[in-house]
Amino acid sequence: MHEEELFDVTIIGGGPAGLFSAFYSGLREMKxxxxxxxxxxxxxxxxxxxxxxxxxxGLTPVTGAQLIEQLVAQGxxxxxxxxxGQKVTSLAKDEDGRFVLHTSSGEMHYSRTVIxxxxxxxxxxxxxxxxxxxxxxxxxxxxxxxxxxxxKGKTVLISGGGNAAIDWANELEPIAGKVxxxxxxxxxxxxxxxxxxxxxxxxxxxxxxxxxxLVAASDHETIKKVVLTRSEDxxxxxxxxxxxxxxxxxxxxxxxxxxSELNIAMENEYFLAGSPMSETSVEGLYAAGDILHHEGKxxxxxxxxxxxxxxxNKAKMYIAPDSRAHGMVSSHNEVxxxxxxxxxxxxxxx
Ligand SMILES: Cc1cc2nc3c(=O)[nH]c(=O)nc-3n(C[C@H](O)[C@H](O)[C@H](O)COP(=O)(O)OP(=O)(O)OC[C@H]3O[C@@H](n4cnc5c(N)ncnc54)[C@H](O)[C@@H]3O)c2cc1C
Numbered sequence: 001m002h003e004e005e006l007f008d009v010t011i012i013g014g015g016p017a018g019l020f021s022a023f024y025s026g027l028r029e030m031k032x033x034x035x036x037x038x039x040x041x042x043x044x045x046x047x048x049x050x051x052x053x054x055x056x057x058g059l060t061p062v063t064g065a066q067l068i069e070q071l072v073a074q075g076x077x078x079x080x081x082x083x084x085g086q087k088v089t090s091l092a093k094d095e096d097g098r099f100v101l102h103t104s105s106g107e108m109h110y111s112r113t114v115i116x117x118x119x120x121x122x123x124x125x126x127x128x129x130x131x132x133x134x135x136x137x138x139x140x141x142x143x144x145x146x147x148x149x150x151x152k153g154k155t156v157l158i159s160g161g162g163n164a165a166i167d168w169a170n171e172l173e174p175i176a177g178k179v180x181x182x183x184x185x186x187x188x189x190x191x192x193x194x195x196x197x198x199x200x201x202x203x204x205x206x207x208x209x210x211x212x213x214l215v216a217a218s219d220h221e222t223i224k225k226v227v228l229t230r231s232e233d234x235x236x237x238x239x240x241x242x243x244x245x246x247x248x249x250x251x252x253x254x255x256x257x258x259x260s261e262l263n264i265a266m267e268n269e270y271f272l273a274g275s276p277m278s279e280t281s282v283e284g285l286y287a288a289g290d291i292l293h294h295e296g297k298x299x300x301x302x303x304x305x306x307x308x309x310x311x312x313n314k315a316k317m318y319i320a321p322d323s324r325a326h327g328m329v330s331s332h333n334e335v336x337x338x339x340x341x342x343x344x345x346x347x348x349x350x
Contacts, residue, residue: 086104276297278307
């Protein structure tokens with residue numbers, strides 16, 4: 001027996017799949033831990049905090065930020081142990097069949113079962129390769145748009161020609177003072193309707209151009225001007241800006257599965273080959289959300305929830321084979337009895 005604390009379920013990844021797994025694992029009364037690389041929970045919904053999400057059942061449109069808030073609150077319902085800022089680097093089983101998780105910090109975690117909710121891996125925005133650019137990241141060089149309001153009345157340069165860059169340009173156009181978009185190619189690479197909206201707006205699209213230099217203001221801390229180079233003739237164009245937003249895509253760190261000691265079957269380099277019940281090729285190891293592939297897979301947040309419940313139910317059966325195959329519905333489930341009492345008191349004493 002390890003001296004270290006042993007958990008029933010350890011969930012790797014704190015996105016929608018991981019958070020719903022944490023909730024459901026608590027509902028099934030299992031001792032639960034969740035490990036997330038980022039210093040915050042919410043997964044890739046953080047890429048689009050200001051966008052409206054319409055297709056999560058039962059929720060009238062919510063922004064990404066609102067959805068994160070609700071997912072995190074739900075995920076914490078049964079007080080799982082949450083470890084932030086740790087990357088799980090390898091997965092193994094010890095001689096007793098328990099999972100041993102190694103992390104980048106050197107800390108190890110021990111668990112009877114594991115749920116992989118790692119999405120497409122750890123997302124890191126592709127950064128500008130201009131020397132010294134990182135010093136502006138604390139001021140006016142951005143790799144994501146956390147709040148549109150921040151750019152009110154500002155002159156903003158967006159670099160990128162994919163969906164995210166185009167969406168940000170369209171959304172900022174009525175809010176910012178002026179929006180420029182620089183893209184290295186001749187044709188934008190987004191959804192047709194969004195590209196048309198952009199081309200018919202006041203956004204100035206500077207196609208076939210790339211960022212060559214960032215010119216600092218006298219405080220040396222903010223970007224004052226950006227120098228663009230046109231690919232056809234090398235001509236340079238200088239723009240005075242208040243803010244620069246970069247969306248050159250994301251790099252994905254998928255080392256965990258690629259380097260695992262366990263023989264985890266993959267569908268291809270992106271997806272894990274699982275069953276519709278969220279099982280993997282390794283006993284006691286389950287998967288949920290974007291990482292999972294099976295014939296009924298729904299690549300939506302709604303699909304991640306079903307994967308998560310299936311993964312937790314399977315984990316429960318693995319640990320306690322005599323337990324029910326499915327969790328009881330929440331409306332008259334005893335695990336909520338004391339929480340319901342509190343809620344009712346609040347509801348009827350308003
Ligand atoms: C721009 C955009 C718009 C979208 N709009 C919608 C929409 O409207 N409706 C909809 O249903 N879906 C939408 N999606 C898809 C949706 O965001 C995903 O399906 C969902 O986030 C998947 O959840 P997940 O938990 O499987 O993975 P993720 O959200 O990717 O979370 C995985 C988490 O695991 C962590 N992680 C990975 N590897 C490790 C490791 N080794 N150690 C520790 N932590 C690790 C990551 O840091 C991440 O936080 C959209 C996606 C994008 C990019």
